[in-house]
Amino acid sequence: MTGTILGCIADDFTGATDIAGLLARSGVRVSLRIGVPDHPPTSTSPFEVIALKSRTAPVADAIAETREALAWLKAAGATRFFWKYCSTFDSTPEGNIGPVAEALMRDLNTDQAIYCPAFPENGRFVFMGNLFVGQQPLAESPMKDHPLTPMRDSNLMRLLAPQVTKPVGLTDRLVVAQGVDALRASLARHRSDGTAHVVVDAVANADLEVIAAACRDIPLITGGSAVAMPLPALYLADGLLAADAPKQVAHVIDPATIILSGSCSSMTNAQVAAYTETGAPSYQLDPLSLAQAGTPAVLEWLAKQDLTKAPLISATADPASVKAAQAELGVIEVGALIERTLAACAVAARDAGARRIIVAGGETSGAVTKALKVSQLDIATEIAPGVPWTYCISGGEQIALALKSGNFGSKTFFSEAQAKLDAK
Ligand code: ADP
Numbered sequence: 001m002t003g004t005i006l007g008c009i010a011d012d013f014t015g016a017t018d019i020a021g022l023l024a025r026s027g028v029r030v031s032l033r034i035g036v037p038d039h040p041p042t043s044t045s046p047f048e049v050i051a052l053k054s055r056t057a058p059v060a061d062a063i064a065e066t067r068e069a070l071a072w073l074k075a076a077g078a079t080r081f082f083w084k085y086c087s088t089f090d091s092t093p094e095g096n097i098g099p100v101a102e103a104l105m106r107d108l109n110t111d112q113a114i115y116c117p118a119f120p121e122n123g124r125f126v127f128m129g130n131l132f133v134g135q136q137p138l139a140e141s142p143m144k145d146h147p148l149t150p151m152r153d154s155n156l157m158r159l160l161a162p163q164v165t166k167p168v169g170l171t172d173r174l175v176v177a178q179g180v181d182a183l184r185a186s187l188a189r190h191r192s193d194g195t196a197h198v199v200v201d202a203v204a205n206a207d208l209e210v211i212a213a214a215c216r217d218i219p220l221i222t223g224g225s226a227v228a229m230p231l232p233a234l235y236l237a238d239g240l241l242a243a244d245a246p247k248q249v250a251h252v253i254d255p256a257t258i259i260l261s262g263s264c265s266s267m268t269n270a271q272v273a274a275y276t277e278t279g280a281p282s283y284q285l286d287p288l289s290l291a292q293a294g295t296p297a298v299l300e301w302l303a304k305q306d307l308t309k310a311p312l313i314s315a316t317a318d319p320a321s322v323k324a325a326q327a328e329l330g331v332i333e334v335g336a337l338i339e340r341t342l343a344a345c346a347v348a349a350r351d352a353g354a355r356r357i358i359v360a361g362g363e364t365s366g367a368v369t370k371a372l373k374v375s376q377l378d379i380a381t382e383i384a385p386g387v388p389w390t391y392c393i394s395g396g397e398q399i400a401l402a403l404k405s406g407n408f409g410s411k412t413f414f415s416e417a418q419a420k421l422d423a424k
Helices: 012-024 059-075 097-108 157-165 180-192 204-213 231-237 266-277 287-293 297-305 317-330 331-351 362-371 411-423
Strands: 007-010 032-034 047-053 078-085 115-116 124-127 130-133 168-171 197-200 220-223 258-259 282-284 313-315 357-360 377-382 387-394 398-406
Touching: 007 012, 007 059, 012 032, 012 078, 012 362, 012 377, 012 387, 047 059, 059 078, 059 097, 059 124, 078 097, 097 115, 097 157, 097 220, 097 266, 097 313, 115 204, 157 197, 157 362, 168 180, 180 197, 180 204, 197 266, 204 231, 220 362, 258 266, 258 331, 258 362, 266 282, 266 357, 266 411, 282 297, 287 297, 287 317, 287 331, 297 331, 317 331, 331 357, 331 362, 357 411, 362 398, 377 411, 387 411, 398 411
Parallel strands: 007 047, 007 078, 032 047, 078 220, 115 197, 115 220, 168 197, 258 313, 258 357, 282 313, 357 398
Antiparallel strands: 032 377, 124 130, 377 387, 387 398
């Protein structure tokens, strides 16, 4: 059996499902571990992804956790590694992208890593070392006002330099456009000049193909998820991945479904509205009544539902309502209250027979998987870019889980997700 070839470490949960989903487009088996497993690797997949929660952790903690993940992936047999961060390069002058990359380079005994956060299908482009979100430079995009990692510069070399101890350089689009040999030659020149950290431009999937082809044997690629996408086909062509490597599993899952929405992003608001309009049963959580009366009302409603009708329990609200609830109850408190409630609904629905669970919201997904005591997900069919169906075991039952970060998916995501699983 093929051992693990590529080991990926992601700095947050939905980032891990994102890269896992793109690798799974190959049809090869991909496993996602939530946190570093507390047991040595057994029955591993050709592609292993470890989801950390290190994006905004103190630098030393992020480094320690990532090194642990690396050690586990090495023990699983991986020889190539991918450090996955956000395609908007979410970080501060202290880190964590650069310091973690340098720690990984030390442990892998390598003197060069590439940086490619481009994800053209999702509107993230790197040109002349500058990152664009759609047509806007990063520093002019909504990311400039991110509460934890405000991105006030669009130039990746300038963003990275204060985070690392070794020189930073660029291999630009003009070189990438010349193909694999030109890119390799550029990286070799950077290496002989002592440039350890090389930002590589990409504005289209064709560029990612060139970068992946040129870098498929280097120990450490860093970036958003998209540059990993061509790797499975390259490994197959190189004979590294056997033609009979374990394939994605496709279980037959009972149609009893629950949909839980805790994201308040504009896309999730549109998705909840579109799903409610289909006439599916739905329950709107009100933070203030929840704070006063707790969960009995929603749990009673849930107990009466026909789960084959895929009911929706949602806390999704417009920005004004969210602000009002936060002012009344506190930002952290209201968030935690809703996450706890939706997590309790997930467990109650599973116990009532739900075998398909669809969750909207990154933090909400974390709370739900924790309550369901899920530590490993097998990646299945893709619903939307960056959002795959996954399989896991919870409460001794085989469950299909779809975990969607706020802005992902189209308006009809909740219906599409159900249809995708039925089509399998
Ligand atoms: P996203 O992926 O869109 O960021 P998250 O689940 O990560 O979604 O974050 C949404 C946060 O908002 C969660 O902590 C959730 O509990 C909280 N939340 C959900 N609904 C409401 C609401 N009506 N009022 C206030 N906070 C809410």
